[in-house]
Amino acid sequence: MTTKETLIKKLEEKKARIGILGLGYVGLPLAVVFAEAGFEVMGIDPDTRKVEALNKGVSYIQDVPTETVAKLVKAGKLKASADFSVLKEIDAVSICVPTPLRKTGDPDMSFILSACEQVAKYVHGSMVIVLESTTYPGTTRELMLPMLTENSGLAIGEDLFICFSPERVDPGRKDWTTYNTPKVMGGITLACAEVASAWYGVAIKTVVSVSTAEAAEMAKLLENTFRMINVGLVNELAIMCEHLGVDVWEVIEAAGTKPFGFMKFTPGPGLGGHCIPIDPLYLSWKMKEMNYNAKFIELASEINTNMPRYVVSRILDAMNDRGKVLKGSKVLVLGVAYKPDIDDIRESPALDVIALLKKKGALVDYHDPYIPHFHDEHDHSTMDSISDLMPAVEAADAVVIVTNHKAYDYKAILQKAAFIFDSRNALGKLGKDSPKVVRL
Numbered sequence: 001m002t003t004k005e006t007l008i009k010k011l012e013e014k015k016a017r018i019g020i021l022g023l024g025y026v027g028l029p030l031a032v033v034f035a036e037a038g039f040e041v042m043g044i045d046p047d048t049r050k051v052e053a054l055n056k057g058v059s060y061i062q063d064v065p066t067e068t069v070a071k072l073v074k075a076g077k078l079k080a081s082a083d084f085s086v087l088k089e090i091d092a093v094s095i096c097v098p099t100p101l102r103k104t105g106d107p108d109m110s111f112i113l114s115a116c117e118q119v120a121k122y123v124h125g126s127m128v129i130v131l132e133s134t135t136y137p138g139t140t141r142e143l144m145l146p147m148l149t150e151n152s153g154l155a156i157g158e159d160l161f162i163c164f165s166p167e168r169v170d171p172g173r174k175d176w177t178t179y180n181t182p183k184v185m186g187g188i189t190l191a192c193a194e195v196a197s198a199w200y201g202v203a204i205k206t207v208v209s210v211s212t213a214e215a216a217e218m219a220k221l222l223e224n225t226f227r228m229i230n231v232g233l234v235n236e237l238a239i240m241c242e243h244l245g246v247d248v249w250e251v252i253e254a255a256g257t258k259p260f261g262f263m264k265f266t267p268g269p270g271l272g273g274h275c276i277p278i279d280p281l282y283l284s285w286k287m288k289e290m291n292y293n294a295k296f297i298e299l300a301s302e303i304n305t306n307m308p309r310y311v312v313s314r315i316l317d318a319m320n321d322r323g324k325v326l327k328g329s330k331v332l333v334l335g336v337a338y339k340p341d342i343d344d345i346r347e348s349p350a351l352d353v354i355a356l357l358k359k360k361g362a363l364v365d366y367h368d369p370y371i372p373h374f375h376d377e378h379d380h381s382t383m384d385s386i387s388d389l390m391p392a393v394e395a396a397d398a399v400v401i402v403t404n405h406k407a408y409d410y411k412a413i414l415q416k417a418a419f420i421f422d423s424r425n426a427l428g429k430l431g432k433d434s435p436k437v438v439r440l
């Protein structure tokens with residue numbers, strides 16, 4: 001049997017040892033899916049708090065229940081380590097490290113580079129390595145491949161198999177999970193994709209093979225760019241509707257009744273999270289290197305980035321109409337997570353809304369059932385979620401709904417509040433009909 005055939009057999013028989021590099025929002029659910037399928041999984045992360053928690057059977061990710069982790073750890077299917085030398089014993093590795101932006105807006109590749117440096121130290125024949133982190137097209141072939149083959153002397157597609165497979169986690173979602181969301185797989189060679197698809201196919205319902213790693217990298221960027229641009233479009237529509245005196249929410253509802261050729265997106269105070277506002281900029285950065293300007297991405301990014309400023313200008317106007325000034329007014333922000341019902345604040349537009357409100361002299365408090373406190377980078381303060389919601393709603397000059405968590409009793413909030421700016425249409429018809437409410 002060739003190395004490829006032996007490795008595929010080992011993977012299909014679940015005798016291969018799996019390593020997951022990076023145990024965050026993407027890596028931990030993936031580790032759990034492989035462990036549940038019957039593999040022995042080793043999670044590897046330099047964050048010793050995560051490693052310790054996992055080895056104690058405790059989950060730190062909202063979507064992964066502690067009972068699931070505890071059961072797998074007890075059964076010896078899931079372990080974690082901060083020591084990368086465990087890679088010596090690993091046959092199949094998924095890399096799920098962060099891919100943020102630098103302060104300059106350029107891709108920060110340092111996490112992928114350091115993960116690949118670690119893998120390169122211990123890489124061996126008969127190994128399959130899959131990059132899951134969202135990145136610019138060409139990363140797998142131009143950056144990863146030489147790091148893993150130049151010193152090892154391993155032949156790609158014969159001894160070593162390298163692929164890109166984009167993660168599609170949607171935190172908080174219950175219907176589409178790591179198991180049942182189809183997974184795209186593109187290899188450096190077709191043999192690479194064959195091995196990795198055999199591996200993922202054991203634990204994930206549908207694996208969709210594409211012909212190259214670049215096609216898989218680009219597919220992920222298309223998905224996220226599609227979303228970013230459509231959100232940008234509907235955000236601009238909200239601004240245009242305001243100028244025209246038309247209710248944007250009614251317009252979206254009406255357009256949404258078309259059963260074909262239309263997909264509903266809703267406006268809001270800006271884009272948040274680790275993916276949608278960031279990933280398309282990896283593509284535009286790569287295109288700039290090739291002297292091509294990714295115009296749609298730049299434009300949507302500009303509109304979306306400006307939404308917190310637009311929201312604050314609308315709050316200013318609405319308070320002015322009520323004979324109030326923002327300076328010295330008590331403003332209560334409801335929801336700071338970047339989307340409803342999750343505990344992730346990364347890139348949340350709430351951070352910018354709060355900073356801008358503070359800059360205008362407002363006395364800002366916030367409440368979020370999922371975010372007990374956060375560090376405000378703009379003024380270097382730590383903000384704590386207020387403990388008693390309803391008295392704070394009653395005391396506020398303005399309540400600003402930034403994230404429409406389901407846990408809120410919006411009817412009760414409307415009753416107690418003096419004025420609400422609803423940037424998500426969380427109040428729906430209640431807000432439309434109330435003189436106390438201004439909607440985005």
Ligand SMILES: NC(=O)c1ccc[n+]([C@@H]2O[C@H](COP(=O)([O-])OP(=O)(O)OC[C@H]3O[C@@H](n4cnc5c(N)ncnc54)[C@H](O)[C@@H]3O)[C@@H](O)[C@H]2O)c1
Binds near residue numbers: 025045046050171
């Ligand atoms: N969170 C999402 O919803 C989501 C969805 C789709 C895609 N993605 C993509 O998946 C990737 C990971 O995102 P995430 O949300 O899981 O990030 P995360 O910050 O939650 O987790 C990343 C983990 O990697 C660890 N890490 C850092 N350097 C490492 C190294 N050299 N070796 C091993 N581990 C290392 C960190 O300690 C952290 O635990 C990103 O590229 C992101 O764009 C995320």
